[in-house]
Structure formats: C-alpha cells, structure tokens
Amino acid sequence: MRKITILTGAGISAESGLGTFRDEGGIWTQHRIEDVATPEGFVRDPDLVHGFYNARRAQVKTATPNAAHRALAALEADFDGEVVVVTQNVDELHEAAGSRNVLHMHGILTGALCAACGHRWPAPTVMETGACCPVCVAPTARPDVVWFGEMPYFMDEIWAHLETTDLFVSIGTSGNVYPAAAFAQHAQRAGADTLELNLDPSVNARDFAAARHGNASVIVPQWVSEVLKAQASG
DSSP states (O other): OOEEEEEEOHHHHGGGTOOOTTOTTSGGGGSOHHHHSSHHHHHHOHHHHHHHHHHHHHHHHTOOOOHHHHHHHHHHHHOSSEEEEEEOOSSOHHHHHTOOSEEETTEEEEEEEETTTOOEEEOOSSOOTTOOOTTTOOSOEEEEEOOTTSOOTTHHHHHHHHHHOSEEEEESOOSOSTTGGGHHHHHHHTTOEEEEEESSOOTTGGGOSEEEESOHHHHHHHHHHHHHHHHHTO
C-alpha cells in the first residue's frame, strides 16, 4: 500500500470541544442553516452571519487537537507512502497536531474572502459587516468558508487523489453532504479499498468494505497503530 486518502468530518473534532451539526444545544442548533450558512442568508442578514462565525472563530481558538488528530499526523510522518487528509472541517486542528498534507474543502475560519473580487486574507478575530477588501476596497468581506450551494475547494485535486489511492478512509462524517458522500464510491471504482471509522454507521455505510465504530480518539489511534505495525512487519 503506497497511498492513503482520508476524509475527516465534524466527528473527529467533537472530542476537542467543537460541536457537530447535530449536537443537542450546540452552536449549529441555535440557528437555521439557511440563515447562517448560505450566500442568501449572508445577503439577508450579514450581521447575523458574521456574529455566528465570530462565535465559531472564538470557539476554535480554545480547542486543541485530540488523540485522533495526533494519530493522523503520526501516520503522515511514519507511513512509507503518501497520506492525504481531505477535511470538511473549518478548524485547523489537523495542522495543529502536525499534519501537513491537508486539503480544506470547506475553507477555514481563520480566512476572510472578498465576495466581490475573490481576494483572500487572514480574518480578524471579529469580522464586521461592511468590512472592506484590502485589494478592491469593496465593503464585501465574508468568512472564507464554503456555504451550502457553493462549490467546495480543491475538487479537481481531491478527485485525482481518490483515483490514485490504495485506501480511502472516512472518519467522523455523517455521509449526508455531497460531493463528499460520493468519495467512497469514486475511490472504489478506481480500485481502492474503503474503510469507515465513525461513532455510528453513516447513511452511506454500505459504500465501505469495512467499518469500525466508536469514539474517534479511540478507534483512529488503534487503526493507525495497526497500519504502522503492518508496515514494520513487512
């Protein structure tokens, strides 16, 4: 095995204190997705959207990588082949743990984006409605995150990784959101083995050849240890 491509979702960061979409009482459950995570919602009420992402940005600042993030960083460091992490998460806990080969398909909370010219720059801790782009000076600054209805980042690169990988692993994802929900089938069609590591079976669990269920901080380090032991034994 020469290449492992890994998809991570909110479940891998839940044990770092960052809630998933469905956590009862979590930050997402206090708002309708249509109001805070769509371009239309931003046009209707930019103050609400900025307030929501300012709160998420502050929350992420207090979070630290957990054992699952650290295990994937160790896998990248010690695996003889290539390890690619594709994440749906807008936190940067993979990088904080030491991973370097990470593609943020939904953007990052620490980034700002000009809705007018597309320029990107580091976001302040608190973004305000009407903040100006440092390049075109349009008052159209928004969080550099991919909202529902928008095209995820790095898709050409991600499809190419899926078509050349030996193993595709999905960690902590619900399987509800496309195009990520189609990754396992795409990898399988290209000849890859597939594995799901999740708290519970996802809605697309049938797309995986094997699965393990439990907390990410437990089952991900266990799996990484097995991969590295198998490599060492030749």
